[in-house]
Amino acid sequence: MSIERPVAPNPYDLLPATASFTVTSADVTAGAPLKDDQVAALGNTSPQLSWSGAPEGTRSFVVTCLDPDAPTPCGFWHWVLVDLPPSCTSLATGxxxxxxxxxxxxxxxxGGGKGFMGAAPPQGDQVHRYFFVVHAVGEDSLGVDSDASPAVVSFNLxxxxxxxxxxxxxYQH
Structure with missing residues (x-):
């Protein structure tokens, strides 16, 4: 039996509008279930991502993964990767x-770790969405350190x- 809650909006629709560009993946298909490799108990492996068309003036990138459907008021951050150089336009699987x-x-x-934590929704919960987002940043560094919380990273972004x-x-169990 699945727990039904109202579906949260796309959290990025609630932020000020920015330019958009393209991200693709050999491991994640838009709107489709994640592969076992991207599930915490089965693989816990970060997906391959490639991006193109970043706005002019991009000086670094931040990659995040957010589950806005986690049963918390603020979702659950699965990945926060900061200060990728502007020459980086892809990440390999893992x-x-x-x-x-x-x-x-x-x-x-x-989850308290530094790295990627795969999907891990509660057993029987509704379908969860995992937003993999590449943020183009207009500065060489976001200005945080590795102890920053995802909320502080988001605020800076x-x-x-x-x-x-x-x-x-x-993903859903």
Whole structure:
């Protein structure tokens, strides 16, 4: 039996509008269930992502994964990767667990780790959406350190984002 709650809006629709650009993935299909590799108990592997068409003036990127459907008032952050260099336009499958390009680093996710945490909705809960977002940033550094919470990263992004590329998959136990 599935728990039914109202579906939360796309959280990025609630933020000030920015330019958009394209993100694609060999591992995530828009609106479709995630592969087992992207599920915490089955693979816990960050997906491959590629992006193009970032706005002029982009000086770094931030990659995040948010589940807005988690049974909390603020969703659940699965991945926060900060300060990717502007020359970086893709991440290989599993990149979150290996060396990162340039001076990029992970901030902690809501599971308490620094890296990617796969989908892990409660058993029997509604379908959850996982928003993989590449944020084009107009500064070389977002100005946070690896101990920053996802909320602090998001707050900084609110003032430094030039554009967003959004792709979401789903998962349900």
């Amino acid at each position: 990149a979150a667990s290996g060396p990162l390009p340039g001076s990029a680093f992970h901030c902690r996710n809501d 609110a003032f430094k984002t030039l554009g967003r590329a959004i792709l979401h998959g789903t």
